[in-house]
Amino acid sequence: MLNDRIVLFGLHELKGIGWKTIERLVAATSGALSGLLAAEPADLAGFGLKPNIAVAICDNLTEDFIVQRLELYRTKGIAVLTALDANYPPLLKEIAQPPWVLYVRGDARLLSNAAIAMVGTRSPTAYGKKMAYELGKKLADAGVCVASGLARGIDASAHRGALAGAGSTIAVLGCGADSVYPVENASLAIDIIQKGVIVTEYPIGTAIRPGLFPQRNRIISGLSLGTVVVEAAERSGSLITADQALEQSRDVFAVPGPATSPKSSGTLELIRQGAKMVARVEDILEEYPGVARTGGASGRNSAPTGFAGTGDERKLLDLLAAEPVAFDELLVLTGYEFGHLHSVLLNLILKKEIEPLPGSFYTKL
Template sequence: MTDVEHWIWLAQAFSPGSPKPCALAEALGGARVVHEADEAALAASGICTAHDLSLLRPHSLAQAERIIEHCLARGYDIRTFADEDYPALLREIHAPPAVLYVSGRLPAADMLCIAMVGARRVTDYGAAAAERLAMGLANAGVGVVSGLAAGVDTHAHKGALKGGGKTYAVLGCGLDTVYPASNRELYRLVAKTGAVLSEFPPDAGPDRHHFPIRNRIIAGLCAGTVVVEAGRKSGSLITAGQALEMGRDVFAVPGSIFSPMSEGTNQLLREGAKPACGVADLLEEYPEALARILPAEPAQQSLFPPAAVPPRPEPVPEKPATPARRPVQGLDDVQRAVLALLDASPRHVDELAVRASLPPGQVLAVLTVLEIQGLARSEPGRRFCTV
């Protein structure tokens, strides 16, 4: 028997969303130890009630073995709370899932991930906002996490794919089910570039009670959650509340004061959520993470062939009062090109993006790296100049 089987057994013993499987395994020394423990040891943990003990005893490993065989046949991966590549941020939440079933590859340990959630009956404004923000995040190397549902989720995943990045879908059902069925091709593309994942066994169908439970995973995987469009009673507000409880950032896209579909997001803004008026509003919150995820070599060197890179200004000896720029060894072509657009007069990110023919999100990410390296300085209003 393997530890994976014991983890699946332990997860199946409790209701999805329960904090007890991982808490028990940590208290006793692993899922296998929990399986082999007697009632006295389980009771002594202080975690199990009498009802919990009755749940644990009848569970053999046969069902876990069947699930593993099913996953092998379908090409799904299984990750447990004990695995080294279990997402670090997810490990920190109150009730981390003991088991994750995965189609694709989970985010790399150093990848910054942002959740995007919102209404299923999305307006044209909400759809456009979701796609534009997700595309900008993907351009900057940020993972976009959502739930593959209709509406905002769908447009967030599509935007990330258009941006050439990675996106991750957390389901409220098992991996065997595509819900809604109209997203079958989107499911395939998300799994190919990022991952589709669930804590529910592969054959579990969609249930209205599953979705609030899975929302904690969407928020838990991410440093921040963006609510794109939401009415007053939208389920996405649950995700925002869970993100706040986890100590994560919450953003909201401002909406029309005349639209019922913006009542939830506008209320979040009144309560202190950070406004997401553009991708720059999101990226500027995570300069250190962006410095880690930006590649050392340009991902799209063809955007700036050598002839298209503006020449760096030569130093002017007759004006010693003007400090020369610091050495720029180690910068890639894109970073050099953005740096060459800067001078002593602060320029807005959007202006620099137009001049560089790059998405604002990518330009802001490059400027963040230049600032960290002491080659650029940020000014109020998302403006940048030379040091």
Template sequence: MEERWILFGLYEMEGIGKKSIAKLITGQHSLQELLYFEEGDWIEAGLKKDQATRLAREFDTGWIESRREQVYHRGIEVITYLDSNYPILMKETAQPPWVMYARGDTRLLHQPSIAMVGTRMPTVYGRKVGEKLAEQLSDAGLTIVSGLARGIDRVCHEAVLRANGKTIAVFGTGVDMVYPPENTSLAEQIAETGLLLSEYPLGTRARQGLFPERNRIIAGLTLGTLVVEADIRSGSLITADAALEAGRDVFAVPGPITSPKSRGAHNLIRQGAKLVTCAADLLEEYHSDLQNAEQLPYNRGRSAENASSEEQGLFPAVELSTDEQRIIVLLEQEEQSLDQLIEQLGWDFGHLHSVLLSLIIKKQISQLPGTKYARV
């Protein structure tokens, strides 16, 4: 039996964790020899008695084959640390997974990619910026990697799909256990043209601790991590920390100084993260990587050079009056009703209505049911 499948079998065995596998991998015995181990041999190799008993009783070629068939029956590809197609960037990190489970186009693991992460409860501003940047970076040839969480993660995945780009969703569960459940349809769409990826065996459900651990993979697969919008305690900052630990770039989008959802990103910028106000700010760091990627037949991205020169900002420049700008600032935080705007601005109805109408004509805001207004 190939060593990659023996490693897979160890990983699938209940009660055998990453540290135990590390002991066996770095030990004096080959993986092939492990198939013939008895309980005493496992203990001598550094495992606990309960682990040794379980392995001596269950671990053999028949058991491994049964686990292998279960995975392939679900259409899942197994990538082990011993494989030639294991992503190089991931292998360079401090804690690369021994095994990863993939559903979709695994070639994307070798494409230039960027992580995009942020708060699970973004403002209108955060959503709009995330959508625009994901679309532009994808259009330039970068694969967008995120965690399929609520908020910015979902916004970015969806924007890439709309742009016919490539995206990877890294799970904090098994790839057959979508979390949150409302993203099940989105996961299916990603699997068709992109990739679903996890280090957790099939059937692993969401639980505390798995998602922060998952973030190191998001950071490890990519050239850099872009924090779109995050408060000071956002989980996306864990991904940024993992990127720094792996020697990768960290980028952050500035936001309104009055918004708590911008504090985490602003703190990263103060600590040295590169400020990103348009796709070109990030693309200039990876010119050579994207030029090489353009030669690949399955990369449909636009020329990175063209994308960088064309995108001078996230949104087309529109001349706004001082009063129009005041309304935009309010609507970038959240939708506002007519009454809320009157209360916050202190204007009379006629003036407010005139300014709102001007912004609608300029396509800067939209009117929603119930006399509410939102940033477009």
């Protein structure tokens, strides 16, 4: 019989079955999804599903269907990672709607590395492309993955910079893993698959449409400690990623540009609203002590750095030694500012010293 994670994959492959339907089934079965293979429509209706959805699942979620879909991904060299897997990216678990399934080409281990997102306009200036490339390279040299969306412009420059560095890069697609959009970045995608990782939540054959890209952006920011906006106009789509980073309690950085440049109006507004200004890579790395490697050590195919043992980290570990503690209680016990506490917790998660639990609780591993 197929296990729960494989059945979750099968559910995700069914057309017309969305995130909330899967959430309801996971909650109703306490994650024991393999029982759905023998369920009747009345059983699923009892979980609160609409009759037509219940019938669709019972008719189509079969062992043969799941095995055929798995084989299709295998032949295309696409790995499947589910929210029930132990190696699911820890930071991504923390967002409001983490993907139930990730489709991966390349080194999936990089998805759990320390990462910084870099986004911006699709039609950058020469200055914007240079800044994205140089910041991407220097982040990679420090052992930090660079996450972006493989779009033309700033995204592509950031990916290329990271590939030129000692570390690597994560490309999050707004389409299936068997497609590349835009087509002009096909050769870049090949380089990323060989030296980094491409990931998407969309099954093979998903048609490219504009509405998928804002959803994609939450994964870019969700995989990352913070998001850097390099160049963005006042209504740039990259500002959506910055908004999502804030909603996820992640850091937002912005690269300043000329006050007269329309392509910098969005980044200058972010700085005015409190985003940290970035002129050099150290402006980013200083926010995450213990995360960056020194000496340009390779971040490719490796886990985050070991426990650095700062005073703030030791204090939190002591508080979590006996039992799980809620985030709000940690705020009171430590006296830390909200952003600082979140940053220290993220560092400890990446160093595999603590684990986030449902309800914003944290426990020591």
